[in-house]
Amino acid sequence: MAAISLQHVRKFYDNGFHAVKDFNLHIEDGEFVVFVGPSGCGKSTTLRMIAGLEDISDGNLQIGGRVVNDLQPKERDIAMVFQSYALYPHMTVRQNMGFALKLDGVPKAQINERVDEAAKMLHLEPLLERRPKELSGGQRQRVALGRAIVRKPQAFLMDEPLSNLDAKLRVEMRASIARLHRKLGVTTVYVTHDQVEAMTMGDRIVVMKGGEIQQVASPMALYERPANKFVGSFIGSPAMSFLDGHVLGGVVGGEGYALTLPTDMAQRVSGHEGQPVSLGLRPEILSLLQPGAVADNGAVLRGVAEVVEPLGAETIVTVQVGAQNIVARLAGNVDIRAGQALALVVDCSRIHLFDAESEANISLD
Incomplete structure (x- = not known):
């Protein structure tokens, strides 16, 4: 587990588009922070900069007190869960969950131990020998979460992981992710455009608009004391x-x-x-x-x-x-x-x- 600190982080592209503007945020060790805002506000771009999937144009990013601006994603000790499940169709659930560990040279016995532990947390034990085509959408997303959990990273990064699920499954998976965070205590950064997800899951919420932070606060503080009209209109249903x-x-x-x-x-x-x-x-x-x-x-x-x-x-x-x-x-x-x-x-x-x-x-x- 580790704190994440973004200091004057910016992202601009060669065409002049300024996607993220002077982003400053400190995420405590073990905290669950949600980035929320409309499409194009810079939330996913910021998450991808933390992951190392986007270069940082300016500023510093620290994970666990170490500046990681120039480190490759695999060197940052983070695990990412995407909107798409990105499971290998020819592999079983067990093989999908343990594949990254296999690439890292982790002994087979240790891989099986970690996979079994994660499967128990996610209620995937009866499904370990199935392949992705035999799973529901919610089950596939739990496998994607399990693949991240087995790595035991310093931080989880989640980019709209529930947006492909129907309404009932979204509610169930919100509860599952919240329970996992309480159990594991791993620093988590979660991106969504859904303010209900943000309100029900985050210790703190970062509301973004046009590449800028509008307000950072607990869910109820945002609701009861919005800093501006945009926050007031975006938070609440x-x-x-x-x-x-x-x-x-x-x-x-x-x-x-x-x-x-x-x-x-x-x-x-x-x-x-x-x-x-x-x-x-x-x-x-x-x-x-x-x-x-x-x-x-x-x-x-x-x-x-x-x-x-x-x-x-x-x-x-x-x-x-x-x-x-x-x-x-x-x-x-x-x-x-x-x-x-x-x-x-x-x-x-x-x-x-x-x-x-x-x-x-x-x-x-």
Whole structure:
């Protein structure tokens, strides 16, 4: 196991494209860190630089306190799991899992011992004599994980390893990988575009956009305290909704709405008086105002239900407020129909305000 440190790492190509810009991150020994962001944000490129599959244009990369910029992938003592299973079709599961060790000259008895140990962790013991064509997608991915585990590397690097699986298998494999990390304690860097994977698996999450780090924090810190509008919109499902507005006299308002801010938040954003802002609303901070009830401090948004999605335990409602839409997560037993006028109570202590120009979160203390 080893810490991984990236210091002012950059990647640019001969055509001038700057894929990764001044990337700085220290990953602790045994930590599980997830790189997340939209396609083209530089997350896989960064992972490939750690692996040695891409050259580093500038900066330093250390694994276990050793600068590895010029080392070949096999010299870095890492194991990588890819999106494709990349299993040898003519080999059995046992042979696939032990092949890298065989190339390294590890004695056969030791190879079998390591393969048996990994197979037990991954519940692959009944499948060791099968070939890849006889396995399901989830079983093949477990074999790919086993092939990495038997090497006992300093770090695991995983590049969207679950993206080829169906939804049910993805959930199962997320749990399997999380259990493996708890058991093995190996430093792990995991790349995904799926924020649900990121939230459920990572000790810390690195949110990237345009080759730059937007924020590094624990899953709940990202969710509750997004540094900017992009992080707020990317983390969370359903996503955070936004309404254009202005702050005036402790009230944030815009077309079709006006909300009184909590006193401490009003003080924090007083320097933006009269300036355009974006109001961020998580779906769960909205609740239905019952007929005859009155909300405290006028914390109500009024609009029209555009789309109603009953999911059993909850109902997701898209509501038009003025000319903009927001999303509310309501109780599963609500009786709402498209076109119905709604009044939604807002928990104003949990709203976010973002500067319209810089998109920085100006409501945090």
